Amino acid sequence: MIIQVLGMGCEGCNTLYENTLAAVAELASDASVEKVEDLVDIVRLGVMSAPAIMIDGKLVHAGSVAPVKKIKKLIEKAQR
């Protein structure tokens, strides 16, 4: 599973990235977590509100910082 956290360096984006790492660790998942900070990449992925999370190329969350619990639910949902 590829998890991409998109954001351009604002505080919220960093928090979302850390929360995602924590969620992955708590689930003992082997998903890879990647931080996408390049504006061009974010635009090309078609995302308009940051911070956002994409799992395996699908947008699952956008526009706010999600708590670890919610991210865990998103990951579990994607695994099914």
Next chain:
Amino acid sequence: MWTFFQNEVLGMKWLDRLVGRILESFGLDTATRLGGSLRFFCYDVIKIFVLLSVLIFLISYIQSYFPPERSKRILGRFHGLGANCIAALLGTVTPFCSCSSIPLFIGFTSAGLPLGVTFSFLISSPMVDLGSLILLMSIFGGRVAIVYVLLGLVIAVIGGSVIERLHLEESVEDFIRSAPAIETALDVPDQRERLEYALEQLLSTVRKVAPYIFLGVGIGAFIHNWIPEDLIVRLLGSGNPLGVFVAVLVGIPMYADIFGCIPIAEALLSKGALLGVVLAFMMAVTTLSLPSMVMLRKAVKPKLLGVFFGICTAGIILVGYCFNLIQPLLLG
């Protein structure tokens, strides 16, 4: 009836009295400088946090009905000045993180929306939002708040139209024009997800904005009780015809949340600063902040950036003087 609503519900003056009484029961004389500052600090902080929480929750809930993809579709249906107006209105319900404004702008532009429309959106987004509207009402009164929002929207619409007339489409960075117009959309949320989203926004925004509020209220309290009135009047009040310019100049390099600015504005006003000066300061801080200019530069070439900056500044200064003139009407 309205005055009661304004003073007690929005202004929460009962809280002020309550805090005053609690402090006095501890033996503090709130008439003194220290006592007065403390009373103001406690009252204002609590008031702002409560109003903030309620507002952000409500606004975020409304926001969940307007994801960027939907805004893009709505805007696509309008033309001309009407489109600018709708864009300005939609800008008021945009998310709070400045990280979003640039990708949003790019998303709209690559979808083919006219430059002027996207700029109306971009101008109104930081300057005017429903949250600050209600907060303004609680401090300055309903009339000021409504005029502030209206004038903010006017700047957004006119600013966008001017940019449209100048035909600066070439000034958008190339990668945007060649970016695919494919949008990535989230699934439509159900009621429960909307409420969860609203709660998320509330918690994360409060966390982010809290230091600014404490700072703002602190400064406000300081001004309230420690800065002499005639100094304020001389610098920012009727004693200084260039007050608006000073306010805008000071506001530009600063970036602070609008919620943090309001207590400062409130304190300055009560010390004799002119209304226009104070509001111009708030507008300058939120719209013309250096960090957002830097981010915008990634999407837009210097020429367009300069035009955007110039229009906003001019608009804000004009609005500032406007408010100064009609102050007696609004607050009298």
Next chain:
Amino acid sequence: MPKTKLFILTGFLGSGKTTMLLKLLDAMKGHKIGIIQNEFGKISIDGDIIRENEDVKMVEISRGSIFCTCLKLNFVQTLAEMSGMGFEYLFVESSGMGDPSNLEEIMNAVAAIKGTQPYDLRGTICLIDAVDFLRDAAELESVRRQVIHCNIALVNKCDLVDRAKLDEVIAEVRKLNDSCLVVESVMGAMDPAILEQDLSGYNWAPFEETTNSAETRPKTFSLEFTESIPKAGMDAFLRDVLADCFRIKGFALLDGAWTQVDVVGDRIDYKSCDPLEKAQLVFISRTGIQLIRTLSEAWEKNISLPVKFRN
């Protein structure tokens, strides 16, 4: 102990390096041969094709180009280690986007480790895909560098183009490298006797820095799946995504049969193969990070069976 004869194989994605190597191994049965296999993706696909036996030993270096700063040290150390294993020949199959301009520096480093140069560097063989070379060379610097820094230019897939096109390709090769030996080939076939010649007169290109770096590294994604996929669905999926990929390769269970999948440009090849533990496809992106979206949407649309993404 005589020095191991070292050959470097370069050539763009899908040009036929592995096929050629397999043919050589076949022709050179009985000799002790070492192979260093370089891959971009984390999963080494080619490794599953070349099977080791008592005479052939293989080491894989993946996750980048061996000429890039990321893996250069690893490559040098592997070369140093393998020099003491008594191989008659050592073939290095570099990844499709590998740029060997800095080979001299790498050989010097190996000599520095061992105290003396343990290898007899015989030459670099660059494989050229006659069908796509003109397009690829125009697009990518690393492709041009591969031709510039070679001793032998093996123009492969000559059976898939007409004489006129072939001459165009050779002319372009000559423009880049006027001293290399040009050999025309079909299916990577090459007379092994050529390898015994002295090829040093064919490469006059001086050392230069490689263009391989962390920034120029293409994005790769891989998909893993366990079930059998309907072949029609897979075909439609591949057609939807191939424009965004330099190369796609891997193994899949299609309509119940184990198949090797190979996509170069807009050509899709299916070949039946021996059963494997798991099915995986590696995609090397032409469009950067957004390939993952294309993959995700195309998979949903055409196949929509459970799949694991990896990068």
